[in-house]
Amino acid sequence: MKALRQFFGANMRQYALFGFLIVVMAFFAWQTGGRTLHSENLQNIIIGWSYVLVMALGMLFVIVMGQIDLAPGSVAAVVGICLALSIKDWGFPWWAGILFGIAVGTAIGMWQGAWLAYIGVPGFITTLAGQMLFRGLDQHISNGQSVPVPPQIVKIGSGFLPDWGPHTGFNNPTLVLGVIAMLAVIYREIRRRGKIVRGGGVVPPTWVMVARLATVVAALAILTIAFANGRPGTSFPVAGVIIVLLVIFYHFVETRTTIGRGVYAVGGNKAAAALTGINIKKVYFIAMTNMSFLAAVAAIMFVGKSGSTGLSDGNGWELDVIAAVFVGGAAVSGGVGTVVGSVIGGLFMSILSNGMFVLGVGSDWSAMIRGLVLLVAVAFDLYSKAQGRPSITGAIMRGLRSRRKETQGEEQVRPEVAKI
Amino acid sequence: MSDGPVILEMKSITKVFPGVRALDNVSMSVRAGEIHAICGENGAGKSTLMKVLSGVYPHGSYEGDIIFEGQEVRFANIRASEHAGIAIIHQELALIPELSVTENMFLGNEVATRGVIDWIAARRRVVELLARVGLDIDPDIAIKNIGVGHQQLVEIAKALAKDVRLLILDEPTSALNEEETANLLDILRSLRSRGLTSIMISHKLNEIAAIADSITILRDGKTVETLTVEDGSVNEDRIIRGMVGRSMESRFPSHTPHIGERIFEVRDWVVEHPQVPGRLVTKHANFYVRAGEIVGFAGLMGAGRTEMARSIFGRSYGIWHGGQIYIDGREVEVTSVKEAIAHGIAYVPEDRKMLGLNLLDTIKGTISSAGIDRISKRGVIDLEASAAAAERYRTAMRIKAASVDVGVSTLSGGNQQKVVLSKWMFTEPRLAILDEPTRGIDVGAKYEIYGLINELADQGKGVVMISSELPELLGVCDRIYTVFEGRITGEADARTATQESLMRQMTDTAA
Numbered sequence A: 001m002k003a004l005r006q007f008f009g010a011n012m013r014q015y016a017l018f019g020f021l022i023v024v025m026a027f028f029a030w031q032t033g034g035r036t037l038h039s040e041n042l043q044n045i046i047i048g049w050s051y052v053l054v055m056a057l058g059m060l061f062v063i064v065m066g067q068i069d070l071a072p073g074s075v076a077a078v079v080g081i082c083l084a085l086s087i088k089d090w091g092f093p094w095w096a097g098i099l100f101g102i103a104v105g106t107a108i109g110m111w112q113g114a115w116l117a118y119i120g121v122p123g124f125i126t127t128l129a130g131q132m133l134f135r136g137l138d139q140h141i142s143n144g145q146s147v148p149v150p151p152q153i154v155k156i157g158s159g160f161l162p163d164w165g166p167h168t169g170f171n172n173p174t175l176v177l178g179v180i181a182m183l184a185v186i187y188r189e190i191r192r193r194g195k196i197v198r199g200g201g202v203v204p205p206t207w208v209m210v211a212r213l214a215t216v217v218a219a220l221a222i223l224t225i226a227f228a229n230g231r232p233g234t235s236f237p238v239a240g241v242i243i244v245l246l247v248i249f250y251h252f253v254e255t256r257t258t259i260g261r262g263v264y265a266v267g268g269n270k271a272a273a274a275l276t277g278i279n280i281k282k283v284y285f286i287a288m289t290n291m292s293f294l295a296a297v298a299a300i301m302f303v304g305k306s307g308s309t310g311l312s313d314g315n316g317w318e319l320d321v322i323a324a325v326f327v328g329g330a331a332v333s334g335g336v337g338t339v340v341g342s343v344i345g346g347l348f349m350s351i352l353s354n355g356m357f358v359l360g361v362g363s364d365w366s367a368m369i370r371g372l373v374l375l376v377a378v379a380f381d382l383y384s385k386a387q388g389r390p391s392i393t394g395a396i397m398r399g400l401r402s403r404r405k406e407t408q409g410e411e412q413v414r415p416e417v418a419k420i
Numbered sequence B: 001m002s003d004g005p006v007i008l009e010m011k012s013i014t015k016v017f018p019g020v021r022a023l024d025n026v027s028m029s030v031r032a033g034e035i036h037a038i039c040g041e042n043g044a045g046k047s048t049l050m051k052v053l054s055g056v057y058p059h060g061s062y063e064g065d066i067i068f069e070g071q072e073v074r075f076a077n078i079r080a081s082e083h084a085g086i087a088i089i090h091q092e093l094a095l096i097p098e099l100s101v102t103e104n105m106f107l108g109n110e111v112a113t114r115g116v117i118d119w120i121a122a123r124r125r126v127v128e129l130l131a132r133v134g135l136d137i138d139p140d141i142a143i144k145n146i147g148v149g150h151q152q153l154v155e156i157a158k159a160l161a162k163d164v165r166l167l168i169l170d171e172p173t174s175a176l177n178e179e180e181t182a183n184l185l186d187i188l189r190s191l192r193s194r195g196l197t198s199i200m201i202s203h204k205l206n207e208i209a210a211i212a213d214s215i216t217i218l219r220d221g222k223t224v225e226t227l228t229v230e231d232g233s234v235n236e237d238r239i240i241r242g243m244v245g246r247s248m249e250s251r252f253p254s255h256t257p258h259i260g261e262r263i264f265e266v267r268d269w270v271v272e273h274p275q276v277p278g279r280l281v282t283k284h285a286n287f288y289v290r291a292g293e294i295v296g297f298a299g300l301m302g303a304g305r306t307e308m309a310r311s312i313f314g315r316s317y318g319i320w321h322g323g324q325i326y327i328d329g330r331e332v333e334v335t336s337v338k339e340a341i342a343h344g345i346a347y348v349p350e351d352r353k354m355l356g357l358n359l360l361d362t363i364k365g366t367i368s369s370a371g372i373d374r375i376s377k378r379g380v381i382d383l384e385a386s387a388a389a390a391e392r393y394r395t396a397m398r399i400k401a402a403s404v405d406v407g408v409s410t411l412s413g414g415n416q417q418k419v420v421l422s423k424w425m426f427t428e429p430r431l432a433i434l435d436e437p438t439r440g441i442d443v444g445a446k447y448e449i450y451g452l453i454n455e456l457a458d459q460g461k462g463v464v465m466i467s468s469e470l471p472e473l474l475g476v477c478d479r480i481y482t483v484f485e486g487r488i489t490g491e492a493d494a495r496t497a498t499q500e501s502l503m504r505q506m507t508d509t510a511a
């Protein structure tokens, strides 16, 4: 058990979810005779669900700071139609259309951020209003028509990396990316270890590190091969590359920047954050703006995938995104959650949907099962969070429940934790 | 009184948290009808022991046996212990501010027939119970409208409503003023004379010496000794010797001030209450602080010292109506906390859980949070510098924790306070405003904190210390202002002032 703890390190929760993800993948692979693991299906998952993964990165920060955004689906719809029309009717080149779409999304984000930060309307209300407002705006602009987008944008949404180099039977760029990823993982782990040792800290034994690295590298190798051996002309999707870059960037924001810290401080204890010199309004404004910026990015990828805008673009997206973030371990009361967790949460939900789809499970059952998974994931979280912290602080801050019951809840989880 | 039969026996209790052995084979026994005090340094395990006893930590999560009224008990939760006749009152009160006294008292314990609450019967019972704790207030008044002292009594009445035979109080007086404290102790005495047994944790040793029949002392999770108090044979020094393992010659470190120029001055400061229009909480305050000087602010609770301090700290409280701040003789505008920090002002709030800490954060994250600009460039944080700073303060402040990566929520009260102090020391302030910096802190740690305050002064910084304990102000400060109802009513040299002279100015507007 101790070895297990050492192997997983501090992020037990994240690894647990990751392990569960593997189990679910294995289950579907077994049930479908391996069809879900075919490169074509994997590519479909990434391309089909890219919008959820992208928006989860923004939603995470919104939820961590104790707010919610219900509007990103509508925002994405507006961005999509603006992008498409600017190219078709105004003659914008495709890249100018993209920039225009991103500008529209960011401007909408600033609008919502301003209502929350400077006027004080709660995020729930601001974005509920935004959901209606921008849905209506989308209908008004599009006038019910579906507008096609140029091939460059299709490439962003559903394209593949160009192949080059010797004929290996695999897609070379994918192989290169895979190797870079493996080296990066190894480099980071060794560097981190070195830092801890130099700082006088204790590190788990070498075999733990080697075992951990071996597992991760093996997983990466399998994925690399899976993506690289698809039909000729396919590779790791362009959308996937964009997502990976965004994840790295936002992970950096989360762990290494003052604005990232600010988001967690505001979500953890707003009054204390104010007395620590954190500009709460600025945090609100930036996180809301960022959310809509990412909704714009997601919109570009989505209309690219579809080839044209549609009336139902963005419908209900916010629910998938919010579910992904909570499955990924964020707390409803704010202050808790990680970028990596949210991405895993998003992957989990997409793999689940995809697997059920391939298995031929109807959308009725699929929706019910996903709903249950969300419930169970959050319940599991409340039950097993080592300190029981998210639920507790949330309740203290809000004074919703009496203190006794919480402390009780906190303690009941303890023996359970010890068992893990 | 302490010759009654043993009502409670805790045998070889061991409780382990990840990385910490909070209780190591602790035993204690309590006799029926006595007031049994538990003393010990911060983190000694006092609260943990009481949480084990009251079922907060359920049976199975600790080792050892609890025998209550002759029977072994295994509580699965707080309800079970309440059912057996044990009630605990935590330091942070558990009352709901918006609800009335009556509603609070019967929360989870309603006088109901088939789910319908009988408010008339409930009220009758409330009046009866309030009388037992000497409270004469309207049972319909909302909890938020009565003072902390009365809230504490309501908590006790609430416990009595459940027919308790053993009452546990965790630091009941730490937020009370002297009068309220005296009143509370009287109530406890009268309950004792009616046969109620109580266990009380406190860092205020004078109270303990005055009221306790026996005292169990914990140190580092172990029982050190149990003292029986017979007609005043146990004094504070005796308790301290048990707690820290040696005698302390003096409660305050000696210090020779080196006082320089005025570095900070406030003139004609006026602040209005944020919710009550027209009510001034600070009325034309004038004061100054010199380099190397420790300036005290004495006053009753509610005199408006915290409000004034927070409004000076970047106007983080109330509505500012006028007044100037001078730093090194030059007038400065300080309109936000960020500017206040940039101008070298630090404010350590009195309520560390609500205002000082993000309980979800780690020690490391907390310590660098206020001075984050010192270790970041263009918004990117130097994580190594952050870790190094945290390690430095953990050693210097002797913060008791397994590592700087543990969450601050797991620390004992005193250690949390040290983390908050570290957070502000890290901003390297020129003026440190410390609001009740030793509340809930043990004697040994208090001594250390006084030493830190002296050190700050010796580095040429100005220190403002707000405290409700006059001996502490007299022992640590160089100069003391008294505050009454938002007005500075006097200024005294700490060498010549006495508790009586300060007290007069703290209560007398004419002064």
Ligand SMILES: Nc1ncnc2c1ncn2[C@@H]1O[C@H](COP(=O)(O)OP(=O)(O)OP(=O)(O)O)[C@@H](O)[C@H]1O
Pocket: B017, B018, B020, B021, B022, B040, B041, B042, B043, B044, B045, B046, B047, B048, B049, B400, B409, B410, B411, B412, B413, B414, B415, B440, B442
């Ligand atoms: N939930 C927890 N998780 C981990 N460690 C804990 C937890 N609760 C308490 N501890 C540790 O157990 C020890 C005893 O804590 P406890 O709160 O009982 O101290 P205390 O005597 O009440 O101190 P104080 O006078 O400061 O209130 C401390 O070292 C503390 O850090």
Ligand SMILES: [Mg+2]
Pocket: B046, B047, B048, B412, B413
């Ligand atoms: Mg305690």
